Amino acid sequence: MASFVRRQHGMVTRDTKLLPTEPPAPRHAVSQALKRLVLSVQNYSILSGRALANIFTPPHYIGDLLEQMDMIGVGSLPIVLLAGFFIGAVMVLQTASQFVRFGQTSLTGDAVSLALVRELGPTITGLLVAGRNSSGMASELGSMLVTEQVDAMRAMGTDPIRKLVTPRVLATILMLPLLVAMSDFVGLIGGFVVSYFTLHLNSVEFWTRAIKALEFSDLMQGLTKPLFFGFILATVGCYKGLTVTGGTQGVGRATTQAVVISSVTIIAMDVVLTKIMLYLAGRVF
């Protein structure tokens, strides 16, 4: 099985193409696939580590950071707010039918608030931003790579990881919790609107219960998860962009893979983080 090896930024990547006329033995194919996976994890870890380490050493590209915060934070606001509103609304519709059965419609605010703040707000917002921004990062950096702009940057003495990756990673980590907070709030508004018209709950009842239901541990859970989700979606997007092979077709592939990998990783990490947060709730916060 022929392969292309690129050595850049201390990373080695391979893009395998099947050239021989005979199909490879299954064991060989599995072995090659596993090797590629291990290599990818290694290179991703190196890239992520360097991107984070660059935050603490100069030079800092503040202009690029602010630009990315605008694109990721302000740019994602409309979709995050819209999604938050409708999620809150549909939460009420789904839970109301159950609460009506027990005559406990006043618990609607509690349920929507807890679900949004602890779980749906961070996860849905993370997935939306992954779809919008992780793909954008992969396509932008991938296009730069295939047109030798990344090499041009290196040839002029600028570290592309410091200039391109670190601002994107830091911007996403800073902006995602804020987006989640706004999504939660707008989700509660959406939930209130539906509960007002369908359950005839008054605003005092809804909002009082929604806020009282929340404890410090819920807020910690809901605002800590976005830090990790932001790190994942930005580093995956940048990694896929900087390891593109195969020209413009490769850029398209990398964009899709960035969204899929970051989305699945966010959902998987959510399980782990939830378990950890629930353990820490009451012990630490």
Place this chain on the structure above:
Amino acid sequence: MNTEAPSAAAPNDPVIVFEGVHLGFDEGEVLKGFSFQVAPHETKVLVGESGTGKSLTMKLAAGLLRPDSGRIHLMGRDLGEMNETELLDFRRTIGFVFQEGALFDSESVSENVAFRLREEGEPDEEIEERVRESLRFVEMEDAIDKMPADLSGGMRRRVSIARALVSRPKVVFYDSPTAGLDPVTSQTIITLLLRLRDSQGVTSLLATHRLQDAFAMANYRFDPAGGKIERLTKDEVAHESVGETTFLFLRDGRVYFEGDPQSVLDSADPYLKKFLV
């Protein structure tokens, strides 16, 4: 910021040295024990068919790629002994013109040319002055506020040259600077390279598959006093600020032929003759 890397080289030592360089991929080895040198102020023209490793050689020489084995010295420094951070610092002393220009397409012409100066923290007034000076040299000052997408291929190539020379490098790498351009635009680009060589005395490595560009570099010079291009006579001796132009033909990952332009013309080798057609 100090852009001058400490050099261990004496003034007459070769500027670029390749010793037994091997580079390969799983599809096969591309460079197989490739060795050559470039003297101070010399223009070495790498000629070869597509896929012979010309671009790889350029990137190896600039430290953008690392060889599988062998040594590469640039301005007296062994690139193999430098980590990426040291190489980044060192590359501030060189210029590199990529095949398609490789301009940053989200930034204007002005910002592209100013990129290195901004990275070095130069004051804004000096940046503007040097950007205009560079763009004037390549006759692109009018396009200072345009975006790369608004420029033709030849214009992008010229801006790329301006970007490479804004920091006044001593060594410049040109990776197929006229690839894909029409003959008239190619001539414009070669004229710029001549002006750069003869007015600033840079050492350069030029990769091309167009032998006419290589002969233009060898047979013409730019007269800084008169401000025009002149054809060199056979008997003319290049003045001190102009180095010689030599050719290096690549084939099968090794040096196939190395010599001055006249020896290429006089050669009966059928492979060299293919390039002269």
